Amino acid sequence: MLAARPRGTGDILPGEVEKWRRLEDLIRRICREYGYAEIRTPVFEHTELFRRGVGETTDIVEKEMYTFTDRGGRSITLRPEGTAPVVRAYVENGLYNRPQPVKLFYVGPMFRYDRPQAGRFRQFHQFGVEVFGSDAPAIDAEVIAMAVDFCARAGLSDLELHLNSLGCPECRPVLREKLAHFFRRREAELCPDCRERLERNPLRILDCKEERCRNAGKDAPTSLGCLCHKCAGHFQSVKRCLDRLQVSYLENGRLVRGLDYYTGTAFEIMTRDTGAQSSIGGGGRYDGLVEACGGPPTPRIGYAFGLERLILAGEKQGTAVPESSAPPVFIATAGEKAGEAAFELLFKLRRAGLPAGMDYLGRSLKAQMKYAGKAGIRFVLIIGDDELARGLAVVRDMASGGQEEVSLEEVAAYLALCLENIPAGERQRP
């Protein structure tokens, strides 16, 4: 082979692509219901956008970006996440002049130079939403409830919704200071990584999986204890809204999101069915971002889901239902003249809206039948020189084994009727 696919990428083959399409259909349906409009941004952006938008000190920017210099000497990066590009598009196209709030969604590939493992890839796909222009607790709750609804309708169960508030630029530094103070006294108990975190981002210590760090952090102050009046009130309201919608959540004061600039509400949806990567989606507020990108001060909240993880969890939970995409009609022929006539008929059927195929390998009638059986084709038109001379075709129902002679003029209408009468459950997709 000339070259295998690049590490951490994957081909989505027929038989599996149907799952993806089903998920994408669901995404579009739900977004329509909730009033989110689709936005499509470029797959690559100027590197600067991510450095500023995601944060210089994040792992994404420090070691996971696919960055290259293009022929014009510009530094370009394959998008590692969807929020920064959408915010850029919001500012660049003046969407703040549209009726507020602006509610957008996106689906597409993202790129991160990580080492692949279960549920983690270098090219992966995210579905996400972004809401601009409202800081009402109700919109936080809507976004969270929508994420939960999405999971449920994707057929997932056994999920946990973790909820936290990380505070605003007023109270976040207070938490940070308290944590730094708390852990400095216990520095000896921390793992080397966390000793590093002590200076750079003490919030992350709360998130560490090391036993010793968890122990050390047992009585650490959490964000919830340090919120200012405004933030505490906002968080209370968000919870009340969720209660009203009967969305159950776990309050988790140790939940920290990957992008360092998150403010206020943060949430994450976890499962045990995706290997070590337990998070299938998450999001929160990031109120300073629009302004940082040169737009007017604008609140924003959003989330992102990893579609591979969603599908992985679905497979573990046995919700995946494969679907055949074979055309429902196949023309089998015997004899040269019949073959020529069938070729014309094939296109007549298609023009009549009937997905159809025929043999292009010069195979025997028997081999053609065998193929049709294996390919999952429902109706086979059998045309030999006999039938041709009599102006008809044999229509065989491969499921029942019954067959009937139908005149060539009426065969398209006849088939259309047959396909309509197939119960919805066993009907194949055109």
Add this chain to the structure above:
RNA sequence: GUGGGUGUAGCUCAGCUGGAUAGAGCACCAGAUUGUGGCUCUGGGGGCCGUGGGUUCAAGUCCCAUCAUCCACCCCA
């Protein structure tokens, strides 16, 4: 970037302590009174045994390196 497992046919794998032309199942193709699928039977195509080096009379098998892949750490979706 770090650690561990695994690389033999399209897929899942066998190949014992090194020993003759490298195997099975599934899949693919063809045939079984030359016009009818699913079951059965017969036959066929297809493998630089991941790659490069080494040890040996002899390497799919042992050693080293390298690459790929899987899982985990880090971190994230």
